[in-house]
Amino acid sequence: MPAPDDFFDDSQRLASKIKTEIVVKYFKPWLDILARRAPKVGYVDLFCGPGKFVNEAGQEFPSTPLRILDLVAQHPELTSTLYLHFNDAEARHAASLRTAMEAHPAWPLICRRVTISSQRVSAETVRSWIQPYPALYFLDPFGYGGFTFEDLDTIVRQHGNDLLFFLNYNRFNPELNHQNPLIRRQPETLLGTTSYEALQHSLQAAATSSQRQAIITDHIWSQLERGGAPQHYVVPFEFKFSDRDRTSHYIVFVSKNANARKIIREVMAGLRTDRAGGSFEFNPHALQGGLFDGHFRLGDELHRMFAGRTLAVQDVIAGHDRAFPRSPYVEKDYKSTLKQLRDRDYLTVIKPDGKAVPRNQMPDTALVTFAALNQR
Numbered sequence: 621m622p623a624p625d626d627f628f629d630d631s632q633r634l635a636s637k638i639k640t641e642i643v644v645k646y647f648k649p650w651l652d653i654l655a656r657r658a659p660k661v662g663y664v665d666l667f668c669g670p671g672k673f674v675n676e677a678g679q680e681f682p683s684t685p686l687r688i689l690d691l692v693a694q695h696p697e698l699t700s701t702l703y704l705h706f707n708d709a710e711a712r713h714a715a716s717l718r719t720a721m722e723a724h725p726a727w728p729l730i731c732r733r734v735t736i737s738s739q740r741v742s743a744e745t746v747r748s749w750i751q752p753y754p755a756l757y758f759l760d761p762f763g764y765g766g767f768t769f770e771d772l773d774t775i776v777r778q779h780g781n782d783l784l785f786f787l788n789y790n791r792f793n794p795e796l797n798h799q800n801p802l803i804r805r806q807p808e809t810l811l812g813t814t815s816y817e818a819l820q821h822s823l824q825a826a827a828t829s830s831q832r833q834a835i836i837t838d839h840i841w842s843q844l845e846r847g848g849a850p851q852h853y854v855v856p857f858e859f860k861f862s863d864r865d866r867t868s869h870y871i872v873f874v875s876k877n878a879n880a881r882k883i884i885r886e887v888m889a890g891l892r893t894d895r896a897g898g899s900f901e902f903n904p905h906a907l908q909g910g911l912f913d914g915h916f917r918l919g920d921e922l923h924r925m926f927a928g929r930t931l932a933v934q935d936v937i938a939g940h941d942r943a944f945p946r947s948p949y950v951e952k953d954y955k956s957t958l959k960q961l962r963d964r965d966y967l968t969v970i971k972p973d974g975k976a977v978p979r980n981q982m983p984d985t986a987l988v989t990f991a992a993l994n995q996r
């Protein structure tokens with residue numbers, strides 16, 4: 621990973637752009653819903669950076685805070701009750717962001733509702749940033765420090781709040797077993813001691829680095845899910861290194877709202893590897909070589925789950941979604957997988973009135989009959 625000072629002009633810039641896109645593309649629909657329901661809404665970015673990043677040719681690009689101001693300029697009616705809170709431990713980053721924001725055309729519209737501060741966020745102080753109104757929280761440190769999972773649970777449990785946070789897997793993984801106890805304290809602080817010890821125990825079963833990664837991520841996502849009542853929804857977006865087939869970091873979405881999860885999946889699906897054309901992954905889509913193009917795991921799961929049964933397309937989608945709440949699939953994935961299953965005679969589809977469904981269609985209300993497992 622780059623040294624912090626190099627961050628804004630190193631080869632991670634494409635990852636930074638995708639990260640910004642995820643936040644900004646999610647924030648607009650979040651505002652559409654929450655700004656109509658609550659008298660005040662917020663956006664809280666505690667590791668805000670200087671407001672720009674620079675590519676190898678020296679060109680500057682606006683980063684997340686300025687893209688949020690673009691939204692204010694484009695939708696003044698939607699953002700008239702929006703409060704923005706930015707913070708960065710580096711005073712020069714906070715100052716640079718202030719200068720860039722003051723030059724933005726939206727500044728006069730919102731300047732009375734913006735705070736820009738420079739404090740070091742830590743697990744001891746992060747809760748003091750929780751606002752008394754619904755807000756989207758974006759926690760984007762270089763590593764994974766400055767908060768605990770318990771803090772994240774507290775943020776998300778509050779009405780209307782959603783969260784996107786950065787997890788530097790490439791640092792977290794080796795630091796779990798680091799020989800220096802001070803460094804080992806960091807993953808332990810993030811997880812909590814009981815969870816940290818349970819993870820250490822589970823990791824004894826890991827024989828390869830990919831097994832280790834599966835155990836670590838399952839442990840983390842499960843812990844975050846259990847933080848809600850009845851549960852939180854967790855949607856991770858995985859970033860691979862551009863030159864190696866290895867995970868660099870994750871942007872993780874946490875919410876208690878199933879509709880919010882649906883929206884973030886659509887946002888992330890628009891940015892996943894096959895569309896971005898780069899080296900970033902969005903979980904199982906990159907797997908190859910199964911029965912069903914691109915989504916063989918989904919095809920197999922649907923076939924196993926619903927073998928011998930008849931149900932509406934929308935109930936297939938909802939049923940699978942309930943059984944696999946962490947899966948990354950969007951409606952388009954389900955429908956294209958159902959069409960592939962139909963093309964291979966794993967199922968038949970008819971309209972509710974018994975008429976045929978054209979081959980390129982898969983309407984929500986159509987009735988799907990899955991072949992029994994032993995018929996295939």
Ligand SMILES: C[S@@+](CC[C@H](N)C(=O)[O-])C[C@H]1O[C@@H](n2cnc3c(N)ncnc32)[C@H](O)[C@@H]1O
Binds near residue numbers: 670
């Ligand atoms: C990855 S950058 C943030 C990038 C920003 N989110 C964006 O989209 O442009 C991380 C920032 O966190 C700041 N930072 C690191 N540790 C911090 C801490 N404990 N409290 C507050 N800010 C911190 C760094 O100075 C740096 O500007």
